[in-house]
Amino acid sequence: MKFLLEERAARPGVALLTLNRPKELNALNLELMQEIKESLQALDKDDSVRVIVLAGNEKAFAAGADIKQMAGRNSVDMLKIDQFSTWDQIRKTKKPIIAAVSGFALGGGCELSMLCDMIIASETAKFGQPEIKIGVMPGAGGTQRLTKALGKAKAMELVLTGDFLSATEAEKHGLVNKVVPVEFYLTEALNLAEKISKMSPLAASLAKEAVNRSFETFLDEGLHFERKNFYLLFDSEDQKEGMNAFIEKRPPKFTGK
Numbered sequence: 001m002k003f004l005l006e007e008r009a010a011r012p013g014v015a016l017l018t019l020n021r022p023k024e025l026n027a028l029n030l031e032l033m034q035e036i037k038e039s040l041q042a043l044d045k046d047d048s049v050r051v052i053v054l055a056g057n058e059k060a061f062a063a064g065a066d067i068k069q070m071a072g073r074n075s076v077d078m079l080k081i082d083q084f085s086t087w088d089q090i091r092k093t094k095k096p097i098i099a100a101v102s103g104f105a106l107g108g109g110c111e112l113s114m115l116c117d118m119i120i121a122s123e124t125a126k127f128g129q130p131e132i133k134i135g136v137m138p139g140a141g142g143t144q145r146l147t148k149a150l151g152k153a154k155a156m157e158l159v160l161t162g163d164f165l166s167a168t169e170a171e172k173h174g175l176v177n178k179v180v181p182v183e184f185y186l187t188e189a190l191n192l193a194e195k196i197s198k199m200s201p202l203a204a205s206l207a208k209e210a211v212n213r214s215f216e217t218f219l220d221e222g223l224h225f226e227r228k229n230f231y232l233l234f235d236s237e238d239q240k241e242g243m244n245a246f247i248e249k250r251p252p253k254f255t256g257k
């Protein structure tokens with residue numbers, strides 16, 4: 001795999017996947033998402049694996065979907081590519097997935113961490129949905145999962161301002177399971193994975209399914225609605241301006257067109 005490292009942690013039953021585009025702060029391009037999907041599907045079928053840990057590096061879990069890959073697209077391109085159908089497949093993973101988050105978890109990066117079943121964060125973790133700053137909105141579950149985790153007021157604030165949530169605040173609001181010093185976040189995630197790996201794998205996967213079911217009917221509709229709005233924004237001038245301004249490293253000038 002080009003952008004993803006897969007290894008068996010030195011603990012029986014635990015697999016570790018590491019996003020590996022460090023220069024781009026693990027920006028989630030289509031290829032990386034495909035690799036995550038394929039890897040999770042294979043691990044799901046592998047009886048020697050019971051729990052999966054998904055990590056980035058100390059500076060970034062992931063800084064979002066790859067803006068450079070999306071900047072020139074229009075809404076028809078977005079609908080045809082339908083990049084989030086890969087995310088639907090990832091969501092079907094039966095085994096528990098723990099996100100180990102340090103540094104930036106922004107946009108699609110925040111959404112990917114929330115797609116996992118639990119989050120262990122380092123003290124340096126920053127969560128946010130800054131899409132509004134580049135003329136779009138969250139498209140991979142942010143408006144839905146963040147709202148469920150934080151409540152409407154706080155989620156609305158983050159989605160409309162693009163401000164970041166610190167690890168401590170994220171823990172206070174119930175977005176993450178635990179915050180630990182940066183040198184321990186991966187170990188802590190692997191420890192949690194190891195603990196769960198000793199449980200019945202069948203019970204674990206059915207329990208995961210049942211917990212998710214508590215909000216999944218609404219989630220399906222919500223995800224669909226969010227995705228259409230996200231794709232629609234790719235016919236706006238503000239999307240072009242916002243993404244090009246990011247690439248050109250200048251402040252955007254939004255006109256509402």
Ligand code: CAA
Nearest residue numbers: 023024025027063064065066067068107108130138139140
């Ligand atoms: N896509 C593509 N490239 C990205 C990226 C992204 N999301 N985030 C960072 N990069 C690249 C930068 O362009 C830069 O590349 P160059 O060295 O070639 O210029 C490199 O990664 C390092 O980034 P910075 O120099 O910007 O690092 P920084 O420490 O100064 O800033 C940051 C870090 C605040 C995270 C900043 O990079 C940033 O704001 N990134 C974009 C965050 C964002 O808007 N995410 C949402 C994307 S849209 C989305 O995710 C939609 C969805 O719902 C799925």
